[in-house]
Amino acid sequence: MIPFLxxxxxxxxxxxxxxxxxxxxxxxRGPSLPDRIIAVDLFGTLCVxxxxxxxxxxxxxxxxxxxxxxxxxxxxxxVAYARFxxxxxxxxxxxxx
Amino acid sequence: xxDLLQILAGLLVLGGACFCFVAALGIVRLPDPxxxxxxxxxxxxxGCGLILLSVALHFPEGGVMARALAAIAFxxxxxxxxxxxxxxxxxxxxxxxxxxxxxxxxxxxxxxxRRLLLGQAGPGVxxxxxx
Numbered sequence: 001m002i003p004f005l006x007x008x009x010x011x012x013x014x015x016x017x018x019x020x021x022x023x024x025x026x027x028x029r030g031p032s033l034p035d036r037i038i039a040v041d042l043f044g045t046l047c048v049x050x051x052x053x054x055x056x057x058x059x060x061x062x063x064x065x066x067x068x069x070x071x072x073x074x075x076x077x078x079v080a081y082a083r084f085x086x087x088x089x090x091x092x093x094x095x096x097x
Numbered sequence: 098x099x100d101l102l103q104i105l106a107g108l109l110v111l112g113g114a115c116f117c118f119v120a121a122l123g124i125v126r127l128p129d130p131x132x133x134x135x136x137x138x139x140x141x142x143x144g145c146g147l148i149l150l151s152v153a154l155h156f157p158e159g160g161v162m163a164r165a166l167a168a169i170a171f172x173x174x175x176x177x178x179x180x181x182x183x184x185x186x187x188x189x190x191x192x193x194x195x196x197x198x199x200x201x202x203x204x205x206x207x208x209x210x211r212r213l214l215l216g217q218a219g220p221g222v223x224x225x226x227x228x
Contacts (some may be wrong), residue, residue: 002100005155008107012114012148019114019121026124026133034130034187038137041179042124045141048172049117052148052165053110061161064152068168071145075175082182086214089190093215 001059009057016050033088037081044074102154109151116144128195130187138180145172189214 023046026039048071055063123136146169153165188203189210203209 002103005103005107005110008110012110015114015118019118022118022121022125032130032187032190032192034183034190034192035133037183037186038130038133039124041183042120042137042141045137045145045172045176046117046121048168049113049145049148052145052152052168053114055152056106056110056155061152061156061158061164064149064161064164064168067149068164068171071168071172071175075179078179079182082179082186085183085186085190089186089211090214 005056009053013050013053013057016046016053020046020050033085037078037085040081041074041078044070044077048074106151106155109147109154113144113147113151116140116147118144120144128197130192131184131194134180134184134187138176142172142176185210 020043023039023043027036027043030036048067051063051067051070055061055067117140120137120140123140124133127133127136149165149169149172153162153169156162156165191211194201
């Protein structure tokens with residue numbers, strides 16, 4: 001690996017870490033449930049990117065499989081959360097009446 | 098030739114990381130959930146895609162390249178679907194749009210997710226089945 005690529009990957013890992021911190025800020029601050037779900041979804045996508053970067057950095061292509069699996073889990077988790085929000089809305093409306 | 102590929106891979110990695118950072122910045126700075134969903138899905142997909150593309154360029158084996166490209170394809174298909182589902186759920190549960198919103202075309206149509214959701218099991222209707 002040439003030094004240029006190594007430096008690029010190190011910078012990118014730092015930037016991704018900063019992005020993960022920003023996403024965590026939104027998870028903690030909310031204010032509504034959909035906000036938090038969107039932030040968790042972005043957190044998952046950022047983790048996929050970080051794992052792909054690790055595959056480059058350590059020169060181990062096996063990490064790509066982990067990235068694919070995490071992308072799958074993040075997608076299904078987001079879909080499940082969206083269904084949960086809709087169902088909760090219906091139940092809250094029914095409970096109010 | 099390999100040096101050139103590695104320089105290209107490095108630039109792609111930097112570009113992808115910048116897109117990811119912009120997505121995170123958008124999620125913190127934008128005022129309402131719909132806009133945040135927009136920032137996270139678009140920039141997240143492209144950022145992740147660029148980094149996976151550089152992985153595909155960096156490893157010369159066909160199997161690794163195929164898996165990286167498959168991951169890009171999966172992200173391109175799944176992220177918009179997930180973002181649309183969250184946006185729809187957010188609208189249906191009645192989140193506040195930001196004060197500067199000038200148009201809400203969904204509000205008065207028959208496709209309004211909130212109306213569809215609450216009309217289905219509306220007030221006073223007994224829900225049958227399910228836990």
